Amino acid sequence: MQVHRVSRQYVIxxxxxxxxxxxxxxxxxxxxxxxxxxDPFDELATNPAVPPEVRAALRAKFGxxxxxxxxxxxxxxxxxxxxWGFSFVSRMDVSTLIMxxxxxxxxxxxxxxxxxxxxxxxxxxxAATRPYSLFDQVANTFAFxxxxxxxxxxxxxxxxxxxxxxxxxxxxxxxxxxxxGWAFYWEHIKQSIMPVTVLGLFQGAALVRxxxxxxxxxxxxxxxxxxxxxxxxxxxxxxxxVVRTALIPVVTLVxxxxxxxxxxxxxxxxxxxxxxxxxxxxxxxxxxxxxVVMGVTFVSACLVVIFNLIADILYxxxxxxxxxx
Amino acid sequence: MAEPxxxxxxxxxxxxxxxxxxxxxDGVDLHIDRGETLGVVGESGCGKTVTARSVLKLxxxxxxxxEAGQILWQGRDLIPLSMDEMDKIRAKEIAIxxxxxxxxxxxxxxxxxxxxEVIALHQKLSRKQAIAGAAxxxxxxxxxxPERRVHDYPHQFSxxxxxxxMIAMALSCQPKLLIADEPTTALDxxxxxxxxxxxxxMKERFGMAIMLITHAMGVVAETCQRVxxxxxxxxxxxxxxxxxxxxxxxxxxxxLIRSIPRVDRSAEKKQRxxxxxxxxxxxxxxxxxxxxxxxxxxxxxxxxxxxxxxxEVGPGHYVRCVL
Numbered sequence: 169m170q171v172h173r174v175s176r177q178y179v180i181x182x183x184x185x186x187x188x189x190x191x192x193x194x195x196x197x198x199x200x201x202x203x204x205x206x207d208p209f210d211e212l213a214t215n216p217a218v219p220p221e222v223r224a225a226l227r228a229k230f231g232x233x234x235x236x237x238x239x240x241x242x243x244x245x246x247x248x249x250x251x252w253g254f255s256f257v258s259r260m261d262v263s264t265l266i267m268x269x270x271x272x273x274x275x276x277x278x279x280x281x282x283x284x285x286x287x288x289x290x291x292x293x294x295a296a297t298r299p300y301s302l303f304d305q306v307a308n309t310f311a312f313x314x315x316x317x318x319x320x321x322x323x324x325x326x327x328x329x330x331x332x333x334x335x336x337x338x339x340x341x342x343x344x345x346x347x348x349g350w351a352f353y354w355e356h357i358k359q360s361i362m363p364v365t366v367l368g369l370f371q372g373a374a375l376v377r378x379x380x381x382x383x384x385x386x387x388x389x390x391x392x393x394x395x396x397x398x399x400x401x402x403x404x405x406x407x408x409x410v411v412r413t414a415l416i417p418v419v420t421l422v423x424x425x426x427x428x429x430x431x432x433x434x435x436x437x438x439x440x441x442x443x444x445x446x447x448x449x450x451x452x453x454x455x456x457x458x459x460v461v462m463g464v465t466f467v468s469a470c471l472v473v474i475f476n477l478i479a480d481i482l483y484x485x486x487x488x489x490x491x492x493x
Numbered sequence: 494m495a496e497p498x499x500x501x502x503x504x505x506x507x508x509x510x511x512x513x514x515x516x517x518x519d520g521v522d523l524h525i526d527r528g529e530t531l532g533v534v535g536e537s538g539c540g541k542t543v544t545a546r547s548v549l550k551l552x553x554x555x556x557x558x559x560e561a562g563q564i565l566w567q568g569r570d571l572i573p574l575s576m577d578e579m580d581k582i583r584a585k586e587i588a589i590x591x592x593x594x595x596x597x598x599x600x601x602x603x604x605x606x607x608x609x610e611v612i613a614l615h616q617k618l619s620r621k622q623a624i625a626g627a628a629x630x631x632x633x634x635x636x637x638x639p640e641r642r643v644h645d646y647p648h649q650f651s652x653x654x655x656x657x658x659m660i661a662m663a664l665s666c667q668p669k670l671l672i673a674d675e676p677t678t679a680l681d682x683x684x685x686x687x688x689x690x691x692x693x694x695m696k697e698r699f700g701m702a703i704m705l706i707t708h709a710m711g712v713v714a715e716t717c718q719r720v721x722x723x724x725x726x727x728x729x730x731x732x733x734x735x736x737x738x739x740x741x742x743x744x745x746x747x748x749l750i751r752s753i754p755r756v757d758r759s760a761e762k763k764q765r766x767x768x769x770x771x772x773x774x775x776x777x778x779x780x781x782x783x784x785x786x787x788x789x790x791x792x793x794x795x796x797x798x799x800x801x802x803x804x805e806v807g808p809g810h811y812v813r814c815v816l
Contacts, residue, residue, distance in 0.1 A: 397587060399581065487601060
């Protein structure tokens with residue numbers, strides 16, 4: 169079947185809307201961090217080797233005594249020039265720190281989302297086409313258990329079973345793998361299995377129930393009866409006419425869940441010691457490393473906004489009634 | 494006489510609900526000959542739609558099930574057929590259009606795609622040829638600019654135009670029977686006339702039979718050759734249009750005909766429109782005898798004791814009434 173084309177205008181409009189939303193997010197984040205207690209030079213205050221004048225000079229040099237709006241203005245101008253700031257703790261550019269950590273997080277989150285979708289769509293559709301059957305009830309029960317159990321619990325259970333009892337998988341995620349070639353990738357896959365499974369199953373469980381109810385909503389509609397009356401076979405009726413339409417709200421849900429996925433990833437990264445931006449965020453918060461915290465939260469915000477944009481475009485592509493408006 | 498195209502005998506389609514079995518269709522007999530238009534009339538909930546959908550086995554099972562009867566399509570019973578075998582009959586031999594043109598088309602595909610889907614499947618054509626066929630069908634049903642409109646989505650069409658698209662889709666494989674389930678009920682009066690006229694035109698062109706389900710007696714008088722009147726899951730009267738309107742025998746049919754508003758009469762004589770008192774009986778536990786007895790002016794003791802049989806009162810004129 170022909171695929172509906174999303175108009176370029178629609179995409180451009182959606183892209184333009186991103187700018188004010190990102191600006192607003194950055195203002196809120198910056199003000200919150202400015203209001204938060206804690207000072208990156210706290211440690212220096214208790215250090216007898218550093219005289220108070222040096223501390224004051226440092227504060228002045230980094231502009232910490234300026235009013236908030238001026239600091240925000242400086243941050244924004246620097247950001248637009250590609251300068252994300254400088255970490256007080258690790259003495260590195262914030263952008264370098266983030267770029268070291270971001271790929272790991274994106275791979276873990278991406279893989280877990282793919283896993284979640286790969287489980288949820290077939291299981292949800294099958295359950296909905298046979299409502300109240302044994303399969304439906306089993307799927308519902310597992311889905312209920314799946315999203316009732318928090319990731320820090322399932323994560324620990326997996327570590328206990330697969331790392332400690334069976335010793336199949338490593339329970340600490342290492343960035344410094346010595347092997348080369350295929351062994352290098354194999355080690356990476358092995359250490360990703362548990363974090364991806366934990367996140368993916370948690371997301372997938374909630375999605376299964378959503379896909380099921382979405383399919384049940386569509387399967388009763390008149391045009392599904394029309395499709396059946398065409399003699400195209402039940403399989404095509406379901407895949408072409410039911411699932412295609414039922415997936416439209418699922419796309420929105422997946423995109424809207426991205427912030428939850430990110431916060432879930434922070435917990436999961438802590439459990440499996442994954443060196444992603446989640447663990448970077450937590451360590452910099454503990455160290456009062458404001459530029460890094462600002463950078464990481466802003467990057468997460470950008471990712472969430474981008475996922476929403478992708479959802480909007482997919483939505484326009486899946487539902488021709490949207491893009492024509 | 495030749496074997497009828499479609500011959501429904503003693504069909505019972507029941508639905509299982511939490512409250513018990515709903516006997517939506519409870520022993521329906523009707524037949525359609527080649528090339529004729531049969532009207533199936535009756536008020537809401539009398540089993541017209543369930544009968545129509547039973548023919549194509551478009552009833553969800555469960556909760557529905559065929560309790561008894563036969564649906565003979567050119568002599569072959571459809572009830573025992575598998576869904577795969579039904580798919581060879583659907584659209585190709587028997588097509589259906591529904592009451593709600595606004596919701597009967599899939600909103601995410603172009604109308605051309607939806608028509609081409611049928612053509613490509615049953616006539617074994619490529620997508621491109623099928624789209625050209627779809628445009629040709631749109632032209633037949635008088636949709637302007639068919640080559641351009643074939644790439645439009647359903648929401649870009651009005652209700653009347655969508656019903657034309659549905660007709661185009663239904664006729665694209667030149668079926669022998671078109672089941673039209675209240676095709677004009679959801680449309681404006683002027684559009685109704687156009688759609689009925691189009692169906693008439695298509696019928697003459699393709700020589701198919703039509704099973705027209707409606708509750709509008711006026712529509713029946715204009716378009717049908719024969720009529721089957723249904724009441725509470727039963728057939729109560731069957732006759733040619735002339736016989737039915739000229740000499741209605743069942744009290745229910747008489748009531749239906751008297752309830753047609755007539756501009757000429759009511760204006761002059763200030764006559765009130767006659768309604769049939771009461772409501773359709775509960776199909777969970779239908780009365781033992783004649784189902785219309787509770788609302789019938791002529792009801793007698795014998796009426797509640799057993800279901801009267803269909804008896805022939807004239808050539809091809811059958812009535813389920815003791816009178």
